[in-house]
Amino acid sequence: MNSGKVYLVGAGPGDEKLITLYGMECIQKADVIVYDRLINRNLLKYAKDGAELIYCGKEPGNHALIQETIHALLVEKAKQGNIVTRLKGGDPCVFGRAGEEAEVLAQHAIPFEIVPGVTAGIAAAAYAGIPVTHRDYAASLTIVTGHGRREKGEDRLHWEGLAKGSDTIAFYMGVGNLPYICQQLIQYGKSSDTKVAVIEWGTTERQRTVVGTLQDIEEKVKKACLSHPSIILVGEVVKLREKIKWFPEAYCLEGETVESI
Structure with a gap:
């Protein structure tokens, strides 16, 4: 099976209207959405029917998934041929660890894009x-x-x-x-x-x-x-x-x- 693709998307700072048009497109076409704690959950309503929603939020002393597990998850889902949208609060490259995730995807030759968000x-x-x-x-x-x-x-x-x-x-x-x-x-x-x-x-x-x-x-x-x-x-x-x-x-x-x- 051909590899899918991962979009590392900034969901904006909280107000759902502050997501970019391209960020919204990435939500709408995703087969899998891996989302963080600080995104506005209303954005998940725009996911297509049947999309898999995976929570990986982090808060002090309570991480739903550790970062290494998130890396493995993105690789696994993309290698299954899925379009994966990794949804992060704010901008993915401003303390969003998008750089680390992009490095892992590049190591596995998985296509990806970084979609900026409002920080x-x-x-x-x-x-x-x-x-x-x-x-x-x-x-x-x-x-x-x-x-x-x-x-x-x-x-x-x-x-x-x-x-x-x-x-x-x-x-x-x-x-x-x-x-x-x-x-x-x-x-x-x-x-x-x-x-x-x-x-x-x-x-x-x-x-x-x-x-x-x-x-x-x-x-x-x-x-x-x-x-x-x-x-x-x-x-x-x-x-x-x-x-x-x-x-x-x-x-x-x-x-x-x-x-x-």
Whole structure:
């Protein structure tokens, strides 16, 4: 049997309407859809009748499938002659591990395409009324993992470069490390008064945003019960939220988690 093909597709940041036209085509023609936790499940309604839907979501401490198993699954399904759509939240190449999956597919001579998506660090910010660049505030944007690997106990991030070299910083998957992130940025040169926004479930009906500074954002996030998935934005562009916020946001009573709304 001829090998099938794998599409590594970005599903966008949460709002189902933010998927690309090509991404939607890949969902509609797939024989198999392997999807992650943070995609909008409404997108699965566009799958054709009989398509196999396989969940492989990951959350802290609970991975439905480990990455190596996902690799093997993509290879197996494609070698059976299937069109496989690997559906990932945001953009597949921005902390979506599409590069690793593409390497494996290439090793097995399986045809594949990478279909870009709208990444959460930009989209969630826009929905919160925060443009990541602005002529008066920010000429650069840096996208950073908030829980990157550490080797021999050493942090691999170049904190001095982040603190002094970027106008806007978007930390992905970092809400659990928020105290450390703030501490490091202040230690390496960012003013403690630098504006910070934490956006939970960006672009969805569950979106909530907390704004503060490097000095007080940890306490504000704790009081608001924000959790993952969240984007952390650091920079003076956060000031613009008060002028141009436009998207209605959800709020919870003090002491409740977002899941209890």
